[in-house]
Amino acid sequence: MKKAGIGLLILAVIAVFGFMGTPVRAEAEMTFGISIPAATHGWTGGVNYWAERTVERLRFKYPDYNFILATAEGPEEQINDIEDLYAIHNIDALIILPFESDPLTNPVRYLKEQGVFITVVDRGLAEEGIEDIYVAGDNPGLGRVSAEYMIDRLDGTGDIVVLRGIPTLIDDQRFDAFMELVDETDINVLDWEYAHWNRDDGYEVMQDYLTRFDHIDAVWAQDDDIALGVIEAIREVGREDEMFVVGGAGMVEIIERVMAGDELTPVTVSYPPDMIAAGIEITVLHFDSPSPILGEFIIASELITPENAEDFYFPDSPF
Amino acid sequence: MADKLLETKNIAKEFGPVRVLDEINFDLYPGEVHAVIGENGAGKSTLMKIISGYHQPTEGQLFLDGQEIELGDIIEGEKNGIVMIYQELNLAEDLTVEENIFLGQEKKKSLLLDENKMKDETINILRELNSKISPGDRIKNLSISNQQMVEIAKAVRKEARIIIMDEPTSSLTRDEVKVLFDLIERLKQEQVGIIFISHKLDEVKEVADRVTVLRDGKQVKTEQSNNLSEAEMANLMVGRELKDMYPDKADGIKDNIVLEVKNFTVPGYVESASFQLKEREILGFAGLVGAGRTELLEAVVGLREKASGEVYQKGELIKIENYLDAVNHNIAYLSEDRKGKTLLTDKKTIFNLTLLALKKFTSPFIDHEKELKAYKEAEAKFEIQAPRTDMLVSKLSGGNQQKLGVAKLMEIEPEIIIFDEPTRGIDVGTKQQMYTFIKELTVERGKSCIVISSELQEIIGLCHRVVVMCDGKITGVVEEEDMNEETIMHYATGLRGVV
Amino acid sequence: MKIAKAFGLEDLKLDYSTFKAIGPLVALVFLFILATIINPAFLSAGNLRNVLARTAFIGIIAVGSTFVIVAGGIDLSVGSMAAFISGVMIIAMNSISGYLGFGIQTVLVGMAVSVGVGFLAGSFNGLFVTKGKIEPFIVTLGTMGIFRSLVTYLADGGTLSLDFGIRATYRPVYYQLILGIPVPVIVFALIAIISTIVLKKTSFGRYCLAIGSNYEVAKYSAINVSRIRTMTFIIQGLCVAIATILYVPRLGAASSSTGLMWELEAIAAVIIGGTALKGGYGRIWGTIVGAIILTLIGNILNLTDLVSPYLNGTVQGLIIIGAVMFQRGGNK
Structure with a gap:
């Protein structure tokens, strides 16, 4: 009896929270579905933060519009999410940041065929022309900007190590673009490893590189989370003066270091998680403004230096 | 009397340096119950495992219908109609009676299981055995004696010619023992040979036609059971005079x-x-x-x-x-x-x-x-x-x-x-x-x-x-x-x- | 010889079964030799310190897992629990520093919070398993998700960072060397010794083995099975708390990716060490060796470019399977 009681209580709690998450509003003029990856690491955490913040603001601004936010742990779950968004909530527009391009292409196309307005953010779908609006992050750009800075700073020669993210298309695009430029110079990539966009892995891989290589001029960490682990490993053995680290994405802690003129992290490269905010806002604007907004918007990856860091600084962001 | 169903000639078995069986000449006729008795460690289990194909003898030969055979494993034993029913029953507890009876030898209709056929056969076998178990019962819900019945049904289905029963009555009630003995009687009429291992000498006396006594891996005696009293059997087993099994009852009980x-x-x-x-x-x-x-x-x-x-x-x-x-x-x-x-x-x-x-x-x-x-x-x-x-x-x-x-x-x-x-x-x-x-x-x-x-x-x-x-x-x-x-x-x- | 005795190796005779019994050690020595051949820098004091300090987290957690597994349970929640405890600890220290400042007292409060949360989390798992009569696999699968999502919630999906003032005070707990040995390694060694004694020399350890070997027999031997099993989960929680206390000063942050897959690494360490996954048999020294082997694999792969990083997982998998197969002497 007692056990059944606890069980009911848990169910009740789930039910309450469940309903809180999906406010049912009568006579909503439009329903927007937003599908994004769950906050499994720093950058997606930022995506979640910006998505929630934007939805909150827009709900206030457009009381007639209905916004439903769904987060998924993987591509399969994301497919389920968008099917539910259409079948249950009958959305008019979908704003999606796809986990992976290939598996989500067909499900999104299906929604499009049912007349749903489609906005794709960050990663493109495997086929062109499905989306109405494309707000793209610039992954090759991130690799290129990082490489340009490094080549410039090292005068085209020196020894570097590279820490990559998780083996995915995004990671490949960044890495390939980086290597394309670096290969043309005398810069020698000593080795690379995956660090899974994760601080602990960044720390451990860097520790081992420091054991293995007596001299390193620079580290391309590709991501600010990894960079923070790398910095800790370098500090541990006191080799801060020997090298510098370039991360990526624009995490608060790193921006602060750049602003402070830290020698170890002179710059970082932006890949802002707030591009989801842009995607949502532009979509709403499309329906709200007299002249429909369509097409492709590229959020360029920019080099963040002490001079322009202020523009990328959002101290409240969890990322 | 008919020809011998089974015969062992000078069977011996060694585990490493230890000789656990020595010069065993055991035989079994169709329709006969041959009991094997002996203290624990006398070698009964080892002998049975050799006959069923689980162990291979170190020395000696095994004859089935007068033909020498070598059994590589239990499966070969079963193919030759020798089925052993272990003391610890070997049933899949969560499966049904029918599923157990056909376990590993399911009837199939092309790729799928032919459940109707298996069910019919199960019902037939159980009826033959005079049992009230239904084919759909789960083993874990059956009493030990009924579980034993399922084991026997399994043996019957495999068309066993020799059934080895290891301590079949140890967890049965008297009534259930009687059911088992009736069943053995019927199996005898079908010309099945039964090897019966038990510690209960009264039951041995009751059910067995012949008795073989093992002691320390050696065959002490093989005799018509009519010619041996229970006390004689016990004495042969321990190799010394067994006084009364039970000590005198002591006085001195206090009333508190x-x-x-x-x-x-x-x-x-x-x-x-x-x-x-x-x-x-x-x-x-x-x-x-x-x-x-x-x-x-x-x-x-x-x-x-x-x-x-x-x-x-x-x-x-x-x-x-x-x-x-x-x-x-x-x-x-x-x-x-x-x-x-x-x-x-x-x-x-x-x-x-x-x-x-x-x-x-x-x-x-x-x-x-x-x-x-x-x-x-x-x-x-x-x-x-x-x-x-x-x-x-x-x-x-x-x-x-x-x-x-x-x-x-x-x-x-x-x-x-x-x-x-x-x-x-x-x-x-x-x-x-x-x-x-x-x-x-x-x-x-x-x-x-x-x-x-x-x-x-x-x-x-x-x-x-x-x-x-x-x-x-x-x-x-x-x-x-x-x-x-x-x-x-x-x-x-x-x-x-x-x- | 004394060390051998402390780890329960005293009654070893040198025959084939002994060889199998010390299998994990042999595998470890093999990896050491391999690593030295691949890159002599492996044997540098700095690298060995790195490897052992890294092992400390998984190792301490795996020591706790040894108790749970020996008593027939399993705990899948340890990685998430570590992340959760880290998060709560950082929040606690950040907020208390307003009153207590950045001194040692704030850090001590943080440590107390960590131990407290670890105790509660372990009790939660244990009581649902014993009083709720739910399989440990399910209970801890549930708490695995709960703890992980709680830390995500606490961090707003991002990263919780320890205030830099406290970080300076707390830093030595990970980075300080005592007689050339990092603090985490010393703590790890102490926990290993205490746990070995508890498992081998106390009635509690004996009862864990008995319960894992056969739950019914334990009950019929007048052992309070529920209490002992609950205690194994609490020990696990406390081990996670101690590991977290050592982990937080390393990078001063916790996020939803903290402690990812640690549960599997901990279980793997226990099994590589020769403890039976179904319970009833286990040894702490094996677990420690297992944990070191796991860290070593990663370390060796980072020290060489012989293997493409694309194949890291393959190498890891083969070594894990090989180590266990070796210890069991093939498929016998």
């Missing part, structure tokens, strides 16, 4: 009550049971399987949940909520399930010995020297035959396991000891040791004992009084002078007493 159980109800098993145990008494608990004896006494010692009931020790109400409470009141219980509840078979003997009384050996760390000393003492006292002190329990014979189980119990120096089926599946010699030990506990050491047993002879031979249960209720208490099988059976079947 050491344990009184009042109004015990165990939901689903026992209804309002009350009984008393006197100082230095051996109190028997008789009844058919399922009468609720084990459940009652397990509830008394806190191993089972009770709905109501009180326990008084020497007149004082004591609170027993779990087994530890009982142990703290010096009450110990030896389960009927040696390998499932008493001993950790994958642990060493010494680990098992001290487990119940571990606190005694801990201060604050376990004192291994003390444990070793306790083991040496127990080994001598209970004549546990284990070549090494760090042997795994699974490597011990059943009798030695049981002795270890009792020794484990005695480590807490209990005042009241409850033995549940203390001699099930152990050989005659160990049985006698067990009886002597129980008597010694009461006479020399002033303890009081309860013995649950399904063997009426044992109850009558050993106990001062016997509580008889039927269908969850105590139907009667039989005093020593009135004790005979008939009276007890009347109470046990509910013909007499309060029902």
Whole structure:
């Protein structure tokens, strides 16, 4: 009896929270579905933060519009999410940041065929022309900007190590673009490893590189989370003066270091998680403004230096 | 007489340097029941495993229908119609009767199982065996005897010509034994040869046509069972004169009550049971399987949940909520399930010995020297035959396991000891040791004992009084002078007493 | 010889079964030799310190897992629990620093919070398993998700960072060397010794083995099975808390990716060490060796470019399977 009681209580709690998450509003003029990856690491955490913040603001601004936010742990779950968004909530527009391009292409196309307005953010779908609006992050750009800075700073020669993210298309695009430029110079990539966009892995891989290589001029960490682990490993053995680290994405802690003129992290490269905010806002604007907004918007990856860091600084962001 | 179905010629088997079987010439005719008896470790199991194909002989030959054969494994044995039914039944507990009967040899219709055909065949076999089990019953819901029936049905389905039964009656009630013997009679008429292994000499006498006695791996005698008395069989087994199995009953029971159980109800098993145990008494608990004896006494010692009931020790109400409470009141219980509840078979003997009384050996760390000393003492006292002190329990014979189980119990120096089926599946010699030990506990050491047993002879031979249960209720208490099988059976079947 | 005795190797005789019994050690020595051949820098004091300090987290957690597994349970929640405890600890220290400042007292409060949360989390798992009568696999699968999502919630999906003032005070707990040995390694060694004694020399350890070997026999041996099993989960919780206390000063942050897959690494360490997954048999020294082997694999792969990083997982998998197969002497 007692056990059944606890069980009911848990169910009740789930039910309450469940309903809180999906406010049912009568006579909503439009329903927007937003599908994004769950906050499994720093950058997606930022995506979640910006998505929630934007939805909150827009709900206030457009009381007639209905916004439903769904987060998924993987591509399969994301497919389920968008099917539910259409079948249950009958959305008019979908704003999606796809986990992976290939598996989500067909499900999104299906929604499009049912007349749903489609906005794709960050990663493109495997086929062109499905989306109405494309707000793209610039992954090759991130690799290129990082490489340009490094080549410039090292005068085209020196020894570097590279820490990559998780083996995915995004990671490949960044890495390939980086290597394309670096290969043309005398810069020698000593080795690379995956660090899974994760601080602990960044720390451990860097520790081992420091054991293995007596001299390193620079580290391309590709991501600010990894960079923070790398910095800790370098500090541990006191080799801060020997090298510098370039991360990526624009995490608060790193921006602060750049602003402070830290020698170890002179710059970082932006890949802002707030591009989801842009995607949502532009979509709403499309329906709200007299002249429909369509097409492709590229959020360029920019080099963040002490001079322009202020523009990328959002101290409240969890990322 | 027909030609021999099976014959072994000078079979010998060695495990490493140890010769466990030597020059065995065993044979079996169609339609014959040939019993194999012997103490534990005499080599019965090894011989049966050779005949069924599980082991291969080191020397000697095996003949089937006069043709020499070599069996590589059990599967080959079964292909030749030799099926062994193990003492520990080999059934998949969660599957149904029908699924078990066809396990590994399912009938198929193209790719799918042909369930109808299997069901029909199962029904036919069960009808043939005169059994009321239905094909859809789950094994775990069946009684042990019905599970055995399923094993036999399996053998029948495989069209076995030789069925080896290892201790088939050890967990059966008398009625069930009778059913089994009827079945054996029918199998005999079908010209099936049966090898029957048992410790129960009366049953051997009743069912077997011939008897082979093994001792220390050697064939002592093969004889028509008509020509041997039970006493002769027993003497051949142990190789010496066995005096009366049971020690003389001791006097000296005191009238004071050491344990009184009042109004015990165990939901689903026992209804309002009350009984008393006197100082230095051996109190028997008789009844058919399922009468609720084990459940009652397990509830008394806190191993089972009770709905109501009180326990008084020497007149004082004591609170027993779990087994530890009982142990703290010096009450110990030896389960009927040696390998499932008493001993950790994958642990060493010494680990098992001290487990119940571990606190005694801990201060604050376990004192291994003390444990070793306790083991040496127990080994001598209970004549546990284990070549090494760090042997795994699974490597011990059943009798030695049981002795270890009792020794484990005695480590807490209990005042009241409850033995549940203390001699099930152990050989005659160990049985006698067990009886002597129980008597010694009461006479020399002033303890009081309860013995649950399904063997009426044992109850009558050993106990001062016997509580008889039927269908969850105590139907009667039989005093020593009135004790005979008939009276007890009347109470046990509910013909007499309060029902 | 004394060390051998402390780890329960005293009654080893040198035959084939001994060889198998010390299998994990042999595998470890093999990896050491392999690593030295691949890159002599492996044997540098700095690298060995790195490897052992890294092992400390998984190692301490795996010591706790040894108790749980020996008693027939399993705990899948340890990685998430570590992340959760880290998060709560950082929040606690950040907020208390307003009153207590950045001194040692704030860090001590943080440590107390960590131990407290670890105790509660372990009790939660243990009580649902024993009183709720739910399989440990399911209970801890549930708490695995709960703890992980709680830390995500606490961090707003991002990263919780320890205030830099406290970080300076707390830093030595990970980075300080005592007699050339990192603090986490010393703590790890102490926990290993204490746990070995508890498992081998106390009635509690004996009861864990008995319960894992056969639950019913334990019950019929007057052992309070529920209490002992609950205690194994609490020990696990406390081990996670101690590991977290050592982990937080390393990078001063916790996020939803903290402690990812640690549960599997901990279980793998226990099994590589020779403890039976079904319970009833286990040894602490094996677990420690298992944990070191796991860290070593990663370390060796980082020290060489012989293997493409794309194949890291393959190498890891083969070594794990090989180590266990070796210890069991093939498929017998």
